[in-house]
Amino acid sequence: MKKLIEQHPISTTVILLILWIALYIALQPLADAVISLTWLVPGEHLTEALRFFVFEVPKVLLLLTLVVFAVGIVRTYFSPERTRTLLGGKSLFVGNVLASVLGIVTPFCSCSAIPLFIGFVEAGVPLGVTFSFLIAAPMINEIAVVLLFGLFGWQTALLYVSTGLLIAITAGYVIGRLKVECFVEDWVYQIHSNTAEMEEIIPSFRDRIQSGFEAVKEIVAKVWPFLLVGIGVGAGIHGYVPENFMASLMGKSVWWSVPVAVLIGVPLYSNAAGIIPIVHALLEKGASLGTTLAFMMAVIGLSLPETIILRKVLKMPLIFIFVGVVATGIIMVGYVFNVVY
């Protein structure tokens, strides 16, 4: 397989794509066949739970591989270095919009947050614009979008992306306006690296396809445990939490549900793959969309490990401002959705 991809990347991709489509089409009849083999009655609670496992989960995994592959290729056209050049010298508002959008497509891992932060600041990217990037990059990721699309439809996926962008843009803008440069650790400004030495290698199309396959391998390996735990917890809620129980806790008539969901969500850490099956189960038990969305954004977008990492370059007041501004944005989004839906 590995050799095939290396030697004939394009034809292998085409064959795999055809296989993918065939599998995707066959999934529904296959799942129905599996369920008809059991003694379960269609429409019953347990049957639908089983259908979730034999149809929804494989479907989402299939979608995930395809999108991760495509995103893996797209990302070879972007790099933090290039993004930094694009962002340098942009005015505050325009910069915030651009940074948030680039946050979606630029390859980013939270373990690189510090070098990236330093690289941006050193190149003269305004602090507020840098924050827009740091908020958008983890919150709006392809895994979240695919899972939302697969389980709830394109409207919800679009809703998530647009509100995520809105939060990243406004939070970054607000932080930029607060003039908090003095709360960045002093040593950050003293670094003068020799960036000129690095030459950028432009990959061939074959290399880009290779990157797509590598991205699939990496993401699938990383996402598995989260997905399993998430599905497990989701199934638990599914089976043991009484119908409409969540309505009394996370329903829209409960005014405090949004801030509490965010407060619970911030210290929790999971990647999108783990949180979405839980979100699915919560919604089913009567939790409102706004509250659930806020919970999800708080878990994915604001994580304790990342905040601890950022503490190395930010002084305490700025950490609080960062978490406070983003959390406020998420809470507002939650309320708006509870009112609209």
Place this chain on the structure above:
Amino acid sequence: MNIKILGSGCSNCRILERRTMKAVEALKIDARIEKVTDFQKIASYGIMRTPGLVIDEKVAISGSVPTVDKIQELLIAHRSA
């Protein structure tokens, strides 16, 4: 030869370290492999993505984990340069 692995200890950095050791062993190069975990030092190399691979103070790779073969290529290219 002096080789540095830049990274704060995330899983990719450990993989890179392991692969670099393998590449060095396979080529029988006399090299010292150092780990750099201090962000201040990492940043001074100008990289924006970890892990980074530095051969004799030159950044060879940042933000990805190359295969053992690829690392061997880089080492050979550096030695002959």
